[in-house]
Amino acid sequence: MTGPFQVTVQPSGRTFSVEPGEAILAAAIRQGIGMPYGCKDGACGSCKCKKLEGSVVHGAHQSKALSAEEEAKGLILTCQAVPQGDVVLESRQVTDESAFPVRKMPSRVTTLEKVSHDVMVVKLQLPANDTLRYHAGQYIEFILRDGARRSYSMANAPHSGPHVELHIRHMPGGKFTDHVFTAMKEKEILRVEGPFGSFFLREDSDKPMILLASGTGFAPIKALIEHLQFKGTRREAVLYWGGRRPGDLYMDQWVKERAGDLPNLRYVPVVSNALPEDNWTGRTGFVHKAVIEDFPDLSGHQVYACGAPIVVDSARAEYSDACGLPPEEFYADAFTTEADKHQG
Template sequence: MSSSDSAHQITVQPSGRSFSVPAGQTILAAAIAAGIGLPYGCKDGACGSCKCKKISGNVTHGAHQQKALSDAEEAAGYILTCCARADSEVHIEARQVTDESSYPIRKLPVRVAALQRRSHDVMQVRLQLPAVDNFRYHAGQYLEFILKDGARRAYSMANAPHLLQPGAPAVDLHIRHMPGGRFTDHVFSALKEKDILRIEGPFGSFYLREDSDKPIILLASGTGFAPIKALLERLQHLGSTRPVSLYWGGRRPGDLYLDEWVRSFQAQLPQLRYVPVVSDALPEDGWAGRTGFVHQAVLDDCADLSGHQVYACGAPVVVDAARSSYIQQRSLPEEEFYADAFTSEADKHAG
């Protein structure tokens, strides 16, 4: 039996925690099963959120995108745990390894409780959870729909968990229509109230770090606002006094589909500063606010991010641009950039 056919031990530094990876399973999948809170996002080799340094050992990578892990990074010893399989005992260095922060991942049926159009191409889908299942998650995390053929689609919960009603818990998702997209075409044309769907979750390491008092910048593009909304509700629930700046970007004003909600929420979170940014406004929009790319608006406003935390969510191009520019140009500590890039099926299978 070759070394790749047997289980291998993975040790995570600096925590010293370890777990076993069965043959054929990725390091990340085994970590999730063991309740080890490694950072990750898409689980498909597209976003790079799970990238970490390999201290020792050998791994074999499955298919992944160059922007998630370049050849140079791989040669320097970096790995993507979502698509790396262990060929020996492996030691890695990864942040965000937690015990108490991980909730059990469950598969469960959900019922469509309500469908509400938030804009021409954004549907708010409310999912009724089984009252007996006690589905728990962190504000900012996501769930996955399991389709009939086993394919999956991931969406973030848009409401903080403390808002779940006892006896009738429900989560809200913000789903953007991707024309030609198998799942979103169904949502916008055929899905109806009382339909039963199957989900698994919670997933993701995008959640509020509550042990810090640093000022927060929340950066959202499009429906990347969904988990950001949950973070705002969590901050209010905690009674946090941390300064918070929300930058929300869209192509047209209508893409900021809960603009009025944000403005009214400022009364509950007085330290919240809101900066909506529109990149492609038309004359008939009558837009008088900030224009351009949303990540650039932060650069324009902030000369120094060395004392901040940034939570960024939305299109991968926005998240990637924010990460590199804030770290390189504004001295943001790399470990204080938390991201969830919304990778579509097209993104995942790009070259």
């Protein structure tokens, strides 16, 4: 295998080079070519696209991200696909202007606030003279001392100065989250890299929006809401935020206040496993189903969904099949844990 190889993305006609042994997505990120993606680990399926010409070899990935049947039809995961020659793809492309440079930089923990039994809001100070440019909805990665990485969406829009807010759920036994909940202190220095991800607001559309969040999937949705408020956007948006119990909606009051400030934002909290002592009188059931109940026709909407893979995957399939949502109008960031990434 020689190389480098050329990848052409249709319908845009954009081309870029890929080094031998390099995955298509890694080459795109390295060169500032914006393509859809989420986890970069073959677990979420956000980077899935159609291969029109050429040959690739896939690295390890989960069958729920790319099934054998899909692969036989020519679909690939760009995060795991290594070209064996020149390749032509068909992919919804993020414009080049949207791809901010990926940077590594130090950060300092400024505040730690435990907002529920298993969610910590962590705020990081970034270098004032080395601005991290990003879109509301994107994520950063912590680079741990052993080289391992952990990804978290930024919960604040980029208009609020050189800091980022993260919502970190405790995964008992998790190397990083155990540290966050038991040992992390203010002023701790952590190395981060970003921004990553293609989950951000498409501002060239005036379609009404469904914002769908489960658990800490609310974090990037919060950033989108802050961005909408900052821009004075008049697009209609309905936020559906789901949790098992009311306490899982850990910034419920913040959302209610934003809905009061933004006349075009409506908020629908949904709880799936309320107990009698919760005295819950709101919507119940699966959060993605609540959207279907309220919007049986989504053909004229955009959906921004974030949270557990089962919620995102179910919403993607059902909104398209049952509600007529155009697949290209479903934007998602599935929160894959380290355990998710290592499933078969």
